[in-house]
Amino acid sequence: xxxxxxxxxxxxxxxxxxxxxxxxxxxxxxxxxxxxxxxxxxxxxxxxxxxxxxxxxxxxxxxxxxxxxxxxxxxxxxxxxxxxxxxxxxxxxxxxxxxxxxxxxxxxxxxxxxxxxxxxxxxxxxxxxxxxxxxxxxxxxxxxxxxxxxxxxxxxxxxxxxxxxxxxxxxxxxxxxxxxxxxxxxxxxxxxxxxxxxxxxxxxxxxxxxxxxxxxxxxxxxxxxxxxxxxxxxxxxxxxxxxxxxxxxxxxxxxxxxxxxxxxxxxxxxxxxxxxxxxxxxxxxxxxxxxxxxxxxxxxxxxxxxxxxxxxxxxxxxxxxxxxxxxxxxxxxxxxxxxxxxxxxxxxxxxxxxxxxxxxxxxxxxxxxxxxxxxxxxxxxxxxxxxxxxxxxxxxxxxxxxxxxxxxxxxxxxxxxxxxxxxxxxxxxxxxxxxxxxxxxxxxxxxx
Amino acid sequence: xxxxxxxxxxxxxxxxxxxxxxxxxxxxxxxxxxxxxxxxxxxxxxxxxxxxxxxxxxxxxxxxxxxxxxxxxxxxxxxxxxxxxxxxxxxxxxxxxxxxxxxxxxxxxxxxxxxxxxxxxxxxxxxxxxxxxxxxxxxxxxxxxxxxxxxxxxxxxxxxxxxxxxxxxxxxxxxxxxxxxxxxxxxxxxxxxxxxxxxxxxxxxxxxxxxxxxxxxxxxxxxxxxxxxxxxxxxxxxxxxxxxxxxxxxxxxxxxxxxxxxxxxxxxxxxxxxxxxxxxxxxxxxxxxxxxxxxxxxxxxxxxxxxxxxxxxxxxxxxxxxxxxxxxxxxxxxxxxxxxxxxxxxxxxxxxxxxxxxxxxxxxxxxxxxxxxxx
Numbered sequence: 001x002x003x004x005x006x007x008x009x010x011x012x013x014x015x016x017x018x019x020x021x022x023x024x025x026x027x028x029x030x031x032x033x034x035x036x037x038x039x040x041x042x043x044x045x046x047x048x049x050x051x052x053x054x055x056x057x058x059x060x061x062x063x064x065x066x067x068x069x070x071x072x073x074x075x076x077x078x079x080x081x082x083x084x085x086x087x088x089x090x091x092x093x094x095x096x097x098x099x100x101x102x103x104x105x106x107x108x109x110x111x112x113x114x115x116x117x118x119x120x121x122x123x124x125x126x127x128x129x130x131x132x133x134x135x136x137x138x139x140x141x142x143x144x145x146x147x148x149x150x151x152x153x154x155x156x157x158x159x160x161x162x163x164x165x166x167x168x169x170x171x172x173x174x175x176x177x178x179x180x181x182x183x184x185x186x187x188x189x190x191x192x193x194x195x196x197x198x199x200x201x202x203x204x205x206x207x208x209x210x211x212x213x214x215x216x217x218x219x220x221x222x223x224x225x226x227x228x229x230x231x232x233x234x235x236x237x238x239x240x241x242x243x244x245x246x247x248x249x250x251x252x253x254x255x256x257x258x259x260x261x262x263x264x265x266x267x268x269x270x271x272x273x274x275x276x277x278x279x280x281x282x283x284x285x286x287x288x289x290x291x292x293x294x295x296x297x298x299x300x301x302x303x304x305x306x307x308x309x310x311x312x313x314x315x316x317x318x319x320x321x322x323x324x325x326x327x328x329x330x331x332x333x334x335x336x337x338x339x340x341x342x343x344x345x346x347x348x349x350x351x352x353x354x355x356x357x358x359x360x361x362x363x364x365x366x367x368x369x370x371x372x373x374x375x376x377x378x379x380x381x382x383x384x385x386x387x388x389x390x391x392x393x394x395x396x397x398x399x400x401x402x403x404x405x406x407x408x409x410x411x412x413x414x415x416x417x418x419x420x421x422x423x424x425x426x427x428x429x430x431x432x433x434x435x436x437x438x439x440x441x442x443x444x445x446x447x448x
Numbered sequence: 449x450x451x452x453x454x455x456x457x458x459x460x461x462x463x464x465x466x467x468x469x470x471x472x473x474x475x476x477x478x479x480x481x482x483x484x485x486x487x488x489x490x491x492x493x494x495x496x497x498x499x500x501x502x503x504x505x506x507x508x509x510x511x512x513x514x515x516x517x518x519x520x521x522x523x524x525x526x527x528x529x530x531x532x533x534x535x536x537x538x539x540x541x542x543x544x545x546x547x548x549x550x551x552x553x554x555x556x557x558x559x560x561x562x563x564x565x566x567x568x569x570x571x572x573x574x575x576x577x578x579x580x581x582x583x584x585x586x587x588x589x590x591x592x593x594x595x596x597x598x599x600x601x602x603x604x605x606x607x608x609x610x611x612x613x614x615x616x617x618x619x620x621x622x623x624x625x626x627x628x629x630x631x632x633x634x635x636x637x638x639x640x641x642x643x644x645x646x647x648x649x650x651x652x653x654x655x656x657x658x659x660x661x662x663x664x665x666x667x668x669x670x671x672x673x674x675x676x677x678x679x680x681x682x683x684x685x686x687x688x689x690x691x692x693x694x695x696x697x698x699x700x701x702x703x704x705x706x707x708x709x710x711x712x713x714x715x716x717x718x719x720x721x722x723x724x725x726x727x728x729x730x731x732x733x734x735x736x737x738x739x740x741x742x743x744x745x746x747x748x749x750x751x752x753x754x755x756x757x758x759x760x761x762x763x764x765x766x767x768x769x770x771x772x773x774x775x776x777x778x779x780x781x782x783x784x785x786x787x788x789x790x791x792x793x794x795x796x797x798x799x800x801x802x803x804x805x806x807x808x809x810x811x812x813x814x815x816x817x818x819x820x821x822x823x
Contacts, residue, residue, distance in 0.1 A: 088651055194739050196739065224492055225722055229722035229735035253652070254726040255724050258724035258725075259724075277729070296726040297656075297684060297685040298725070299720065300684055301708055309653075309656050309660050313624075
């Protein structure tokens with residue numbers, strides 16, 4: 001069965017464990033091989049296909065799975081902020097919800113202060129929740145409009161039987177002032193507050209049960225720049241005061257750089273790079289991280305250099321690419337070992353192959369195509385023969401066959417399509433571990 | 449330099465609500481020259497989108513353009529005159545709604561909104577919508593319009609444009625939909641495109657692709673753009689000149705380099721200081737104190753005085769307009785701040801500094817600053 005992973009697979013990849021704590025320093029949270037698949041069904045029996053012409057049973061089960069998070073491993077140390085950054089749909093929110101057990105993982109373990117959350121259930125899990133809290137993106141919809149601010153902040157304490165009524169009210173007032181609100185606002189409703197203030201109420205509520213670990217899921221994305229800065233500063237202050245550990249999720253690389261100690265970059269359900277903040281921003285190794293960093297508009301007109309624009313769209317998480325998931329868009333896809341190509345020749349072949357695979361051009365003659373893509377860098381040998389065949393197919397108006405042929409000749413044999421990358425990089429900044437899921441690192445590693 | 453193609457003078461757009469009059473745009477002036485990208489930047493509630501909609505005369509009830517002038521290539525889009533009774537009424541020369549619809553919108557000035565799904569009709573194919581728009585605005589037949597549509601889709605970087613004409617909007621990704629809208633806006637070869645936060649909902653790599661594309665197309669077609677955004681990074685990336693708005697008024701207007709490197713208004717300064725940076729680690733962010741006051745009840749004097757670190761007594765009384773404060777006589781650099789005493793002559797420096805939300809322990813109305821105070 002191809003739709004669930006072989007359990008042996010996860011242990012076989014224990015080597016993929018990303019950067020972690022230094023020896024002797026017990027992490028607060030350890031995630032190992034966490035995977036979450038969603039069924040892609042829209043109806044009760046929609047996954048059954050009826051085939052009247054088939055022999056035997058005319059019904060086949062055809063379940064599709066959305067591979068939202070796959071085989072993610074990392075650790076979070078006590079008192080640090082781990083930034084998790086990625087584009088929409090990369091699975092960062094699913095990862096957060098899965099590790100808090102708000103949704104059940106398909107596979108993998110989450111060790112929180114020694115207990116495996118993935119195995120806890122019922123009352124034991126509920127009690128554990130006291131130590132882990134989450135703050136959501138939309139400060140409006142995460143507050144009940146009919147409740148007053150005081151009771152909102154007290155509610156988690158009530159759920160966990162903390163203090164008596166008086167004690168809870170006292171603590172709620174205390175927390176309101178700690179997050180920068182007026183304790184007098186205890187009796188107001190959420191609508192009387194601005195967006196930034198509502199996010200402060202969310203902070204106070206999360207802190208009411210004295211958690212060790214707070215997941216912040218895009219907490220400032222809905223706020224204006226000046227308000228965002230206020231809330232970020234408050235979150236930092238609270239981290240020190242309450243000894244908190246944050247998992248801070250955002251699509252905004254500037255915010256992540258400001259708030260994090262270490263940063264993990266996600267692409268299509270996987271962590272592709274994880275390192276200390278300075279190391280990741282100043283010495284990024286994964287081509288996806290590099291592309292992300294190149295794409296951010298810098299608020300300084302003198303810095304606006306031409307940027308490397310990423311081609312294409314994110315592939316579907318239902319059938320993610322084999323090997324490295326970024327390879328379909330990667331500007332540095334590695335040439336298959338069997339061809340002996342110069343860098344310029346490989347760049348031309350790669351560009352031509354991607355163009356044919358995407359059908360992004362009108363049919364022209366072979367001469368035009370050769371001139372456009374190859375000029376005088378046309379490779380010879382086996383690679384040249386493979387190209388000849390593709391030109392013949394294009395000439396015969398069989399673009400799909402040409403695309404298949406090029407894919408089989410130049411992409412599938414690449415190490416990027418055959419093996420899942422997982423490498424350790426020698427950091428240039430600081431001495432934290434630097435994990436990078438890119439085969440470009442393989443030569444580096446061999447020389448060590 | 450030649451004449452501007454668009455001139456906005458003292459534009460006022462008010463919303464008449466049950467709670468009172470909201471002066472969303474309150475006396476804004478700026479101009480757009482040929483072949484340039486002009487940014488309008490500000491936080492939510494600054495009035496930048498309303499200003500953009502006013503230029504297109506697309507402000508909806510209860511909002512209304514109540515004063516000022518907008519002229520496009522010499523034609524009055526908005527123009528008022530005084531009546532004997534002292535009230536204002538539109539002049540006879542002001543373009544009628546029909547003229548706006550038939551001659552200006554789409555043909556001369558196109559607009560792109562933030563959410564492409566709201567601008568595309570989900571029950572018609574993308575090709576059909578694009579073709580119809582071209583047929584109406586360029587007076588061409590169906591098959592020719594179809595060819596133009598294919599050509600424009602290719603121009604904005606949509607692969608296999610001919611095959612994709614028959615797709616519906618939901619079959620396109622967010623970035624692709626925004627490209628379709630850019631193709632639509634460009635297809636009638638307008639002189640001016642107003643883009644209202646067009647990349648705000650997109651991922652950064654997609655935003656990068658689109659900004660790059662817009663810069664190329666702008667060069668190729670020579671179209672002028674008004675780029676409305678809250679993102680100073682985008683402004684730095686593509687704009688030639690920038691207008692910074694605060695609470696319905698202009699705070700600062702300058703060429704992009706001068707705005708970032710020779711900032712003349714405390715609000716722009718504070719805004720730049722509050723940003724986390726992607727290119728370097730900032731240890732401590734310096735947020736702007738307080739929140740933007742409601743436009744329904746703006747502060748007296750300079751609208752920023754309640755949050756301004758440089759505010760003095762005189763700022764509470766005098767509301768400065770944006771005036772040229774540049775020392776050289778290059779392009780004007782306008783700032784609406786009394787600090788520039790040689791331009792405003794309001795005795796700013798001898799006026800006593802005032803307490804406001806920048807000082808902890810004293811808060812005006814709602815506060816988002818760390819310090820709390822009595823309401």
